Amino acid sequence: MKHILFMTPNNLPTNPRLLKEVDLAIECGYHTSVVMFGLKGWSLPLNIMSMHDHPDTDFIVVKTGRSNLLWMVATVFHIISKFLCRCMNSTYFLSSVASEKRSLIMLFQYSKIKRLKPDLIIAHNMGALYPAWLISGRLGIPFAFDMEDYYPGEAVHSDQDRERDRREKLMVAAIKECSYVSYASDEIRQMTGTLPVFQNDHHFTIFNCFPSVDFPFLKSNAEKTIHLVWFSQDISYNRGLELIIPFLPKFKSGLILTLIGNIDDRFYKEYISGNEDFIRVVLPKKIEKLHKYLTEFDIGLALEPGKDLNNRIALSNKVFSYVQAGLFVLATNSIAQQNFVSSNPLFGSLCEPNEENLKKGLSEITAQIKKIRSDKLSRYTAAKRFSWEEINHRLTESWHTILQ
Numbered sequence: 001m002k003h004i005l006f007m008t009p010n011n012l013p014t015n016p017r018l019l020k021e022v023d024l025a026i027e028c029g030y031h032t033s034v035v036m037f038g039l040k041g042w043s044l045p046l047n048i049m050s051m052h053d054h055p056d057t058d059f060i061v062v063k064t065g066r067s068n069l070l071w072m073v074a075t076v077f078h079i080i081s082k083f084l085c086r087c088m089n090s091t092y093f094l095s096s097v098a099s100e101k102r103s104l105i106m107l108f109q110y111s112k113i114k115r116l117k118p119d120l121i122i123a124h125n126m127g128a129l130y131p132a133w134l135i136s137g138r139l140g141i142p143f144a145f146d147m148e149d150y151y152p153g154e155a156v157h158s159d160q161d162r163e164r165d166r167r168e169k170l171m172v173a174a175i176k177e178c179s180y181v182s183y184a185s186d187e188i189r190q191m192t193g194t195l196p197v198f199q200n201d202h203h204f205t206i207f208n209c210f211p212s213v214d215f216p217f218l219k220s221n222a223e224k225t226i227h228l229v230w231f232s233q234d235i236s237y238n239r240g241l242e243l244i245i246p247f248l249p250k251f252k253s254g255l256i257l258t259l260i261g262n263i264d265d266r267f268y269k270e271y272i273s274g275n276e277d278f279i280r281v282v283l284p285k286k287i288e289k290l291h292k293y294l295t296e297f298d299i300g301l302a303l304e305p306g307k308d309l310n311n312r313i314a315l316s317n318k319v320f321s322y323v324q325a326g327l328f329v330l331a332t333n334s335i336a337q338q339n340f341v342s343s344n345p346l347f348g349s350l351c352e353p354n355e356e357n358l359k360k361g362l363s364e365i366t367a368q369i370k371k372i373r374s375d376k377l378s379r380y381t382a383a384k385r386f387s388w389e390e391i392n393h394r395l396t397e398s399w400h401t402i403l404q
Contacts, residue, residue, distance in 0.1 A: 004121075036059065228299045333353070
C-alpha cells in the first residue's frame with residue numbers, strides 16, 4: 001500500500017483543506033500519516049476527535065509551548081535567523097526558520113518520518129514547505145505543495161519587505177522541485193506565476209469546497225427575522241466585522257447575526273457587549289456539524305477587508321460553505337470574491353468594504369428576502385458543481401501518476 005505523508009504547521013481542525021485530502025487519500029486506498037502541532041485552546045478537543053475518527057492514520061503530534069524544550073530552542077533560533085538574514089545573504093534554511101519557527105521543529109521529526117517510509121510528502125502552508133522539500137530530497141521521494149494562501153502577500157508586522165523577499169526566494173526554489181502545486185484560487189496561481197516559477201499542467205486550482213453530503217438541504221424559514229451568519233477560526237479584528245456591526249442596531253428588529261468561532265475578549269467587549277439581543281456567539285464546531293448548522297441561515301457574510309495582497313486574492317472556505325449550504329452571500333469585492341460572484345451571480349452580491357456600501361447591500365437584501373429565500377433550492381442545486389467530489393479528481397490523478 002502506497003503511503004502519503006502530510007505536513008502542516010497547524011492541526012486538523014485549523015487546516016480543513018488538509019483533512020479533506022487525508023480523507024480522500026484513505027478513500028483512494030493509500031496509507032496516510034500527518035505531521036502536525038498539538039495546538040492548545042479551542043481547537044484541542046476538535047483535534048482529538050478528528051484523530052479519533054482516523055484510527056489507521058499515523059500522527060506525529062509536536063507539542064507547543066514552553067514545556068517543550070525543542071519549542072524553546074526553535075523560538076531562540078527563529079530570532080537569531082531573522083537577525084542573520086539581515087546581516088548576510090540568507091540560505092533557504094535561514095529563510096524558512098526566520099519565517100516560521102515550526103519549520104525547524106518539523107525538520108527535527110526527520111527520524112520519525114524516515115521510519116514511516118512515505119512514498120509522497122504533501123506540504124500544507126508555508127511553514128511546511130522547506131521541511132517537506134529537504135526531507136523528500138534526503139529520502140529520495142517526491143513532494144507536493146498546497147498553497148491555500150499567497151504567502152509573500154501576507155501582512156507581516158515587522159521586517160515586511162525582507163520577509164516577503166525571503167518567502168519568494170524560498171518558494172521559487174522549492175516549487176521548481178514539486179511534483180505538483182495545488183492552489184486555493186486562480187488568483188493565487190496567477191500571482192505565483194509572476195515569480196520565476198515554471199507553471200504547467202502540474203499546477204492547478206483546487207477550490208476550498210466540501211463534500212456535498214455535509215450539506216443536507218433545509219427549506220428556507222418563513223420567519224420575518226432574517227438570519228445572517230459569519231464564521232472563522234477566530235472572531236476578532238481585521239476580518240471585516242468592524243465594518244458591519246456598528247450599523248446593525250438600525251436593522252436589529254429585522255435580523256439576527258450569528259458569529260461562529262473563538263471570540264477575542266477585547267473584541268467582544270467593544271463590539272458584542274450590549275448587542276446580545278441581535279448578535280449571537282457560537283463556539284467553533286467540528287466541520288461536519290458546522291456545515292449542517294449553516295443550512296439553517298439565510299445570508300452568509302464574506303467580509304474580507306482587503307488588508308493585504310493575500311486577503312485580496314484568496315478565496316476562503318467560508319464562501320464555498322455558504323454556497324454549498326444554499327445561502328445567499330453578501331461579499332466584499334476583494335479580487336477573488338469579485339471574480340467568483342461576478343461569474344456566479346445567483347450565489348450572492350458584492351459591495352465595497354466600507355460601512356456605507358455594506359449598509360446599502362444589507363438594505364437591498366432585506367428588501368429582496370422573499371426572492372432570496374425562494375431561490376435557495378436553485379442555489380443549492382447549482383452549487384453541486386463545486387462539491388469536493390466534483391473537483392478533487394486533479395488530486396487523485398496526480399497521486400496516481402506519482403505513485404503508480
